[in-house]
Amino acid sequence: MTGFAFIAAGAVGVWLISTPGRDAVSGTRRMPRAATTQLRAPAQTLRTALAGVAAAAAGWTGAWALFGGGVAPILVAVLGGAAPLCAATQRQRLRARDTWRAWPRLLAEIRVLVAHRGQSIPAALFAAGIHAPAGMRPGFSDAARTWSLSTDFEASLRVLKASLADPTADAVCETLLAAHQIGGVRIDARLRALAEAAQAEAAARSDARAKQAGARFARSFVALVPAFMAVIGLSIGRGRQAYESADGQLLVAFSVLAVTGCWLWAGRIMAVPMRQRVFLQ
Template sequence: MSSALVFGALLGLGVLLALSPLLWPAKAEPGRGRATSSRVADELALAGLAGVPIAVIVIVAALLALLAGAIAHAVFLVPVLTIVATALGAALVPLVIRARATRRRASNRAVWPDVVDHLVSSVRAGMSLPDSIGALAELGPSSTRAAFAVFDDEYRRTGNFGACLDRLKGTLADPVADRILETLRMAREVGGSDVTAVLRGLSGYLREDAALRAEVVARQSWIRNAARLGVAAPWLLLVVLASRPEAIVAYDSAAGAALIIAGVVVTIVAYQAMVALGRLPEERRWFH
């Protein structure tokens, strides 16, 4: 009975620690709390989950954590492995959201020059700026058409260009989109005949930046692959070894628990270091 209570307490503590950043974000400093909330909102928007409440994501993460912990406990009967599996289950949802947001950000980087080119063509054809943006719902790249369609519908209903532009920036959640839209806002509010020249210059810069990033990412892909292989290999070996009863007895001891915990810490630190070596700096959103 005492071992079951200890195991239950450790399991609950692991779930609580894994979900604490999402459960209590308001405990941070005011400025930092707003920045964290903004980053979370941007990640959700890029991942296509802008309308999903944070509470739903927390509940799903908690259910996955309990499921992973239950499976690990049923298979291995080792408390420390159960705790590790519970933490990994809780982290699965944030990792998937971040991966989807990263892929969406990378794919959008290649389409923004086309968006600018369409805007330049529309402005030179005599269309107003709101109509030029709304036309991207049909003429723009397929990955951004839905966001521009929402802008076009809201602008036709409200006629408030600034508010609709702010909502469009929140939907796109991209620093490049912020720069493009703020350029259009300034052109509408203060006027100016050089907006097409500015947009053409921005389009050229975006194409050069996207080509350079693609080349660097291709050359550094081996770093990411090596990091994933280095993380997965020892844990796959652990699963294979844990299939033998004598290995289960060894890992169920104090020394085995210390070895697993040390392995988790080393794995996390090594993976983060490898990813940091291959990560390119991302632009920050200065205009949201």
């Protein structure tokens, strides 16, 4: 029971470290933008490192409570320490998914503001950015600040492209830049075509992920079954003594590596590929 209590405490610690509190978030919003930008990367690195340490401690405690010995707990601790990095990668994928889902709506809003309300293209872009998902808003804010200081739309779009780092964002920025520089009466048709293309891509990606729902569930289920069987093994025969033996430690280590390798491989082959960025400059 003590081992499981340590596991629960470690899991709570990882969650608290990985999730910023409401006061911290509100305090960051009250800080100047320059100070926030300077502190964001070191703070995130420190938070990830602390989460890795907490996850490694929780993994070692749980493995030692189940298997004893030294090989299996150390291996689980190493893999547990890498968990926050995997979580950060998953958050990036979720932000990318929110980005390609949001572009059709943002383009429709830009088209309405430009074609029907007579706003300029920069004003419409930055007004639509206010309603963008949370992960996209800092990029729009930085681009709007660049525009307000320099009135250089091309430089503002470079800031936006560098922040979003998304193929759809690159295409949108290049289209808006050309329409702003050249002008013409076909801007409504161009924005409509771009919105339809973004909508078709978002629908295709959503359909691909929906078809993978069963495989993703099976991936999680197959990863949980060996852990459940390891717990059941404690009540069979000599239980923990068998795990503590040299052969038991080697078999446990091999099993952990096999399950981890299959988990990573399955996630890799199920990843929906992203379009390559073309307009990098």
